[in-house]
Amino acid sequence: MLDDILRVSQDGQRVYLSAGNTQHTSEQPIEKKQIKDWLVHHQADAFFCFDDTIESALTKLNTPNDNSESEDFIIAERRDATIEARIADDKMTAYLIVNGACGGRGLKGDDILSTLREANIVRGIKKPTLQKLLSASGRLKPGEYLDVPVAFGRQPVAGEDAHIVYLIEDPADRVRRPREREDGTVDMRDLGEMVMVKQGQPLAKLVPETAGYEGFTVTGSVLSTSSGKPMTLAAHEGSAFSNKDPNILIATMAGIPRLQNDGVAVDDALSLDVVDVGTGHVNFEGSVVIKGDVEVGMKVTASGTVTVGGVVESATITAGADIIVQNGIIGRQVAADSDINCILVADGNIVAKFAQYATLCANKNVELTLHAMHCNTQVGQSLTISDTTKRKGTLAGGKHEVGEKLRAVIVGASAGAHTYIHCFPRLPLLKRQMVELNKDWEDKTAQLDKVKAAEAKLEALPPAKRDAAMVERITSTRDNLFEALDEIEKAIEETDTTIEASYRAASITATKSLLNRVHCTIGEEKHSINSEHGPSVLFYDNAAIELKPYQQNS
The missing domain is CATH 1.10.287 (Helix Hairpins)
Known part of the structure; x- marks a missing residue:
């Protein structure tokens, strides 16, 4: 019966089902499963089947008294494997979509190559992926498909900027990071030996900029890159370029290193055990290293860095570079509401463990590890009061003018002293x-x-x-x-x-607590803190000072 209505075309490419004015002689309707079984019996089960067409043909075939004309339905056909390319919108990834053969010819290597050529996929092609795709395509069942990324573009990589690697320790770092004991604890009083360099010692190395790498799309377009920014390594006083490597600076004399943005200077160093009435005031062209204390009433003036291994007590220090005090800065008020008698003035930075009743003026930054109590500061850039763990660091009392940022663990005092802070006083x-x-x-x-x-x-x-x-x-x-x-x-x-x-x-940040009696000014806008807050930051926004919680990762 089914052989009367089903046939394979002479070229073996299609299967027809005839339905029309002559119904099948069986009283039972023909079901789709019978059609499928016939296809299996005639080795056409691998053909691509038009299921909707089969349903329509069977409806017509099984309808009694259907006087319509006979019609041949193509219900299945032999199909070769197909392949097409798809390129992502950004042209950074290309895909090949393979539909498995339905009784027809499988995929060949030339099919893949010609599809890539026609789609203009020319760069970033992964040949091992193509080989795996060809192999996998032969295992696809009729109706199955693969959608595989086979080519990848490359984003351009910008060149790295030239930078300087310092080959010596920054003298100020020893105050920021005291020496660690063998048991892992830290001795704040033991900061190690003074940082000195010898003649001929390497000081800094210039790492030149790199050119970067161009990128490309899978269609071959070049994505341009940019080279890193160059910089110049400069020889300052006391340093020179190495004869062996023009990108390395070496010391031309023994002394105290002074790190610069573009190199290292070495200052002739005057070394003293202490500065007291026995030594008298010190005025030196170069750097001064004081292993012990600077005692009450003494004055130290240097064109370079002043390094103090002990305490500065009610003294005056003026430096053409940094002032590094490995312990504390201690002054006192001569009388109520009068000037403080401990004054430090640096053209660079001031770094110390703590300061109390002192005037600190730095053209760049002031960094204290433990606290600043009742001090007056004038800072060109930033005032920071914090240890490395960010658990200690209190600013309480005094007046502070800061060019940019102030950051401390605790700002203010719960009772007593008022603290005045002025950011952006210019x-x-x-x-x-x-x-x-x-x-x-x-x-x-x-x-x-x-x-x-x-x-x-x-x-x-x-x-x-x-x-x-x-x-x-x-x-x-x-x-x-x-x-x-x-x-x-x-x-x-x-x-x-x-x-x-x-x-x-400009900003004022308390990473742990912002206490009351803190009077803040940013530019000309003022804001007073009259209650205690947790981690907080004050900043200028919309012609007013805003107070918001401080996020630890900011």
């Missing part, structure tokens, strides 16, 4: 500068208007009556005014940018 100066620049711009603009009027009068005269010398003077004056206005406008823009950047950089 704002009034910059505002005055802006007013003066705008006034200068208005004056120059008024002068330019007069010059243009005089120039217009001259141009109205016949050429024969124009004074050539006058024309030259007016032209020269006009050009000079244009140039001056350009410079003023640039200065206005730079000042405005400095104000905005300084506001963004």
